[in-house]
Amino acid sequence: MDWDLSAQPPIVQTAVGFAIQGYEIALVWLLSPAAWSQFALLILSYVAAVVLTRRIRPVLTRVLTPPDDSVSMFARMRRSVLLTLPLLLPVLAYMFAAIGEQVTRSVFGTGTVIAFGKGLFLFLAARVLVRDIITDPFLKLLGRYVLLPVVALYAVGLLDLLTDQLNTTTVSLGNISFSVMALLRGVIAGSLLFWLGRWSNDQSAAYINKQEEMRPATRQLAAKAAELLIFGLAFILLMNIMGVPLTSLAVLGGAIGVGLGFGLQKIASNYISGVILLLEGQATVGDYVELDNGQAGTIVKTTARAMILETFDGRWIVVPNEDFITTRIINYSDQGSANRLEVAFSVSYDTDINLVPDIIVEAVSRHPGVLQSPEPPDVELRGFGDSGIDFGVEFWVNGIDDGKNKYASDVLFLIWNALKEHNIEIPYPHRVVELRNAPSAE
Incomplete structure (x- = not known):
């Protein structure tokens, strides 16, 4: 096509140029045996995946479905695997398309069409995962706005180009320098790591609280130690993923130390007091205590900063941990004493x-x-x-x-x-009044 577009605006000339280029590529594909072969293999991959899914899925459903009254760990694992069965069709189609890509590349030396189809099957699998399988609101949000766009860019072949561009763009923060890609990777990985840390912390706390042979204070201390360990490991892993050396955080650590020494000294004092209370076991969840100011209640929750007391009229009193160390506290429960x-x-x-x-x-x-x-x-x-x-x-x-x-x-x-x-009288207040020099009645 030889059109004279010199009189048209530049945006029109650019658009027409892209359209002509796309037309020529499509024409080459339509006339190329390699392209037709790849289209045929894509269709064959999808049909094979549909047929195999219809045969396998009922069997897997029957095998993975546990009895209704089963609550064992193995039964919960089977139910979890059962939820992933909607992924069977797109995953099988992706696997068959990957095999077809290897065949076409070995025969024709190219596999562009089938590679695009394979990426499309992968996008469908990601969409099913986000829409039908993931139930956690945070993970669903992350999948919708991170996973699906990334898989879509991979499917159209733009992911590597965008990744290279983000890797070459750097950001400096003091003595720390990192690329925009590292920042994005850190945000995504950090979100996943701390979500996983929160989930692991909930599971470990639930397991520790079930250990009835442990003292309540020991259970609280073990739960706090597990929480610190889990989130500490998550932070170290996040720094490694972002490529930030821990030695470069010395200045930040010094600033935090100065902050603790001045503005955050009360928070640090309360945190350390909470650790001391857990170690000594003088006050724990379930104890009824009376404060130095006369307020009293049952300890219903302990945090890193304070203990929460619930009075008998349903009110909650937040008492800093430091008060349990520096003031007089009466513990009426004392682990169940009379x-x-x-x-x-x-x-x-x-x-x-x-x-x-x-x-x-x-x-x-x-x-x-x-x-x-x-x-x-x-x-x-x-x-x-x-x-x-x-x-x-x-x-x-x-x-x-x-x-x-x-x-x-x-x-x-x-x-x-x-x-x-026993006919014993309970007295009531009374007074005897004696009148002296009273006039006699006539």
Whole structure:
């Protein structure tokens, strides 16, 4: 084709040039036996993949499907493999196309058409993977905006060209210099590594928390150590992938050290205090503690910076770890030890007080939460009040007198019923008024 385009705008001339070039390439392909052979092999690869998939997939489904009530690790692995069966068709087509490419290159010395078809099958496999198999939102997002574009560029043959261009473009940050490709590789690899680190940390924490023979504080410490190890390895691997030598991070490490020494000293203090608490085991999840300012609650969560207490009215109190080291903390739980409680009551002055201790001890001992060890319930005479004789009963329980364990209320009910049963009067306040020099009635 010999067209005079000198009078046309440059963009039109360029577009027509590309169109003519594409037409000539397509014409060569249409008239080339090698191109027809590659088209035929692509069609044959796809048909063979369809036929083989229809025969294999029912068998694999039957073999990989575990019983409905099976929860073993092997059963979970079989279910996971079962989810990948939609990949069977594009992967088989890709494999057959790869074999056909080797054949055409050995016979005709070229394989451009079938190589493009092979890349297309790979793109279809990636699309099925992202759309039907991956369920994690982060991985699905990464697959949609990273994996699919990369595979599409590979399919059209532009991936190597773009990679070379990104490798030649460098970015400098202080004494560290790296290419844009290294930066992109670091962002993608870092996202995957830290996602994998988070998943591994969740799995290891769940496994450690199932070890009932370990003390709660030991489990917490092991979980924190595993978290530090996992993310530390992820960081080192990321630096190696980006090609950043660890020695070049000395300046950054020094800056972080200065920051810890000034602005971040409280964070560092709380973190170190948390490690000390885990090592000593003085306070851990499940303990009921009372702070120096009078606030009290159950420890429901520990973090690197603080402990979270839940009060009986459902509120959460965030207490820095440093407070557990530098202030007075009362731990009522102490890994399940008993606590002594006390309830006061009074009886009338008409009562034979020698009978009261046995009656009350018998009544309080009937409560299922009251312990006989380290000491049984004990009734003490406290004094002679204005309205009655004051007593107090002390008893030991596992727990505290609040929330689901209303020990004091239950014991007061038992005392009331026992005194009523023995006709012992519980006094109420009264006064005797004496009038002197009062006028006599006439």
